[in-house]
Amino acid sequence: MRFDLTDLRLFLHVAETGSITAGAERSAMALASASARIRGMEDALGIPLLERGRRGARPTPAGRAVVHHARLVLHQLERMRGELNEYARGLKGHVRLLSNTAAINEFLPDALAVFLAANPNIDIDLEERASHAIVEAVAAGLADLGVVADMVDLGGLEIRPFRSDRLVLVVAKDHPLAAQSSVAFADILDEPFVGLSSGSALQEYLNAHAARAGRSLSFRVRVRGPIALCRVVERGVGIGIVPETAALRAAESSAIQVVSLSDSWAPRLLVLCARRFDDLSAHARRLVDELTAPAPSNPVSPD
Template sequence: MGDLVTAHAFIQTAMRFDLTDLRLLLHIVETGSITAGADRSAMALASASARVRGMEETLGVPLLERGRRGISPTPAGRAAVHHARLVLHQIERMRGELAEYAKGLKGHVRLLSNTAALTEFLPDALAGFLAANPSIDIDLEERPSHAIVEAVAAGLADLGVVADMVDLAGLETRPFRADHLVAVMAPGHPLAGHEAIAFADLLDEPFVGLSPGSALQDYLNAHAARAGRTLAFRVRVRSADALCRLVERGVGLGIVPETAAQRASRGAAIRIVPLRDAWAPRLLVLCARRFTDLPAHARRLVDTLSADAPAASTRNDKSA
C-alpha cells in the first residue's frame, strides 16, 4: 500500500521535476553511487546532490539509502525509478517519431555491447549508420553479456549485443553476427599441427584465461566442469589481445573468438586451431525487451545492425 501511495505522490509531483532530474536518479540507482551517477550525467557532484535533495523535499520522502555497499533506492525510490523510466522512455519515443518530421531534433539510443561485438563488429556497422543518420546519437557502453541482459530487462538500456550463451529469457532477440571459438597456441606447441581439436583434448594443458567475470571464460569453465575437470590457469588477463601475446611466448593455451584470434595474429606469432565441439560456433544477438516498443530511430538501428546477420537463429530468438 505504501508503494501505491508513493507512486501516486510521484505522479502528482513529477511535473516539478525536469528530465535531468529523472535521468540523474536512474544513473545513480544504476551505478549505486551519487558520484558515478553525477559523472554519467555530466554533472558536478554538488549539483547532483542538490537535485536529489530537491526531489526528496518535493516528494516528502527519502529516495536513496546510503549503505556500506553504496547507494540503493528506498521503496519510494524504487517507485520513482519505475515512473522515471516510463517517462523517459515515452519522451524518447516521441523524440524519435518527431525526428522523422523535424530537422535538427536528435534521437538517442542507449546501446550496451559485450567485448567481442564491440571490438570486432560494431565499429564498422555503427560508423555507417551514424554517417547516414546525423540526427541520431548512440550512447555506447561495454559490459559483460550477463550484465547487459540484466540492464535491458530492467529498462536501463534500449538495446544490447550479447553472446547467446547467456540466459535471454524474457527478452526478444535477433541475430547479429556469427563467430567460432578457437584454440590459440604457440607455433611450436605439440598440438599446433591439428586442423581442428576437441576441447576435451586441451584439458590437461596450462591455460592463459580471461579475467573472472568474463562471460566467455565462465562458459568455458562450465564446459570443463561438465567433463569433470577444471582449467589450470597460469595467468588471467582482461583482453584477447593480451591473452594471445602471452600464448605466443609459450605461457599456455587460450580459447578466444576466431575474429579476435585472426586480428591478434597480425601482430603475434600464434597458431589458430578451431574447436570442433558442437558448442564452439556461437551467435552474437541483439536483445531488447520488445523491438516493436522501441522508438523509431532505435528500430532503424536494429534493422541496420541485423541487415548482415547470419540466417540461422537460436533457441533464444523470440522475435518475428
C-alpha cells in the same frame, strides 16, 4: 513534487551503476550537485529513495518505483524525439546498447561507425556486459537493445539474428597443443591461461563453463582485448580462448596457432534483443535496421 528530466536521468544512472559517484559521472555532473539533486528528490517526497552503503547505493522500494516511472517518461521522450526528427533535423536522440565481448570487439565497431556517420543526430551509449546481464538489463528497461549469444535464456525478449561467432583456442606455434586440430575445453583446464581483464563478458562466460566442470582457470596474466591476448600467447606465456575472427586477424601478424574447440557451446549465434522492437524509439529502430542488415562478409561459420 517537481522532478525535471535531469533528476530522472541522474536517478536512473545511479540505479544502473549502483553508485552516486558513477551515476554523477555518467550524467556529466559534479558529485556534490548530484547528491544535492537526489537529496532534493527525497525531501520533496519525504521518503528515502536510496539505501547508501560502503559498496554503493541501491534503490529503496520507493526508489524502484521512481526508476520504473523515469524509464517510462524518458522512453516516451525518446520516441517523441525520434518521430519529430522526421520533421525537424537536429534533434538529438540517444540509444543505449549493451553487448557481449565478441560483438563489441569484432562486429559492432564497423557497423556503428557507418551508422553514426550517417546519423549525426543520434548518440549511442555502448557498454560491455555478460549476455545474462544484458538480458536482465533489457528486460528491466535499463537498455534499449542488447547483443547476446543465443544460448542464454532470453526470457520473453524479442530477438533478431546479428552475426555468427565461434570461440577457438590460441596457442604459440611451438606449443604441444598446436599440433591438435581440435580440443575439448575440459582437456585444457590444467594449462596456464592468458585471460581477458576482469569485467570481460567473454571471460565470465569461460569462467562459468570451467565452474560447471568443477574447476577454475589458472591465469598467468590478464589483458584487455582479444588481440592483446593473442600477442601474449605468441610469447609462450600461456594459452587463451578468443572469438575466431579475432584469432584469424591476429594470426596474420603473430606466430600463433588457432585450434578448434570441440565443445557444443563454442559456435554461437549472436542476436539483437529488445523487449519489443515495435515499441522502440525511431532512433533505436533505425539502429536495429542497420545492425540486422546483411553483413558484407562474415568469415565465421555457424557450423
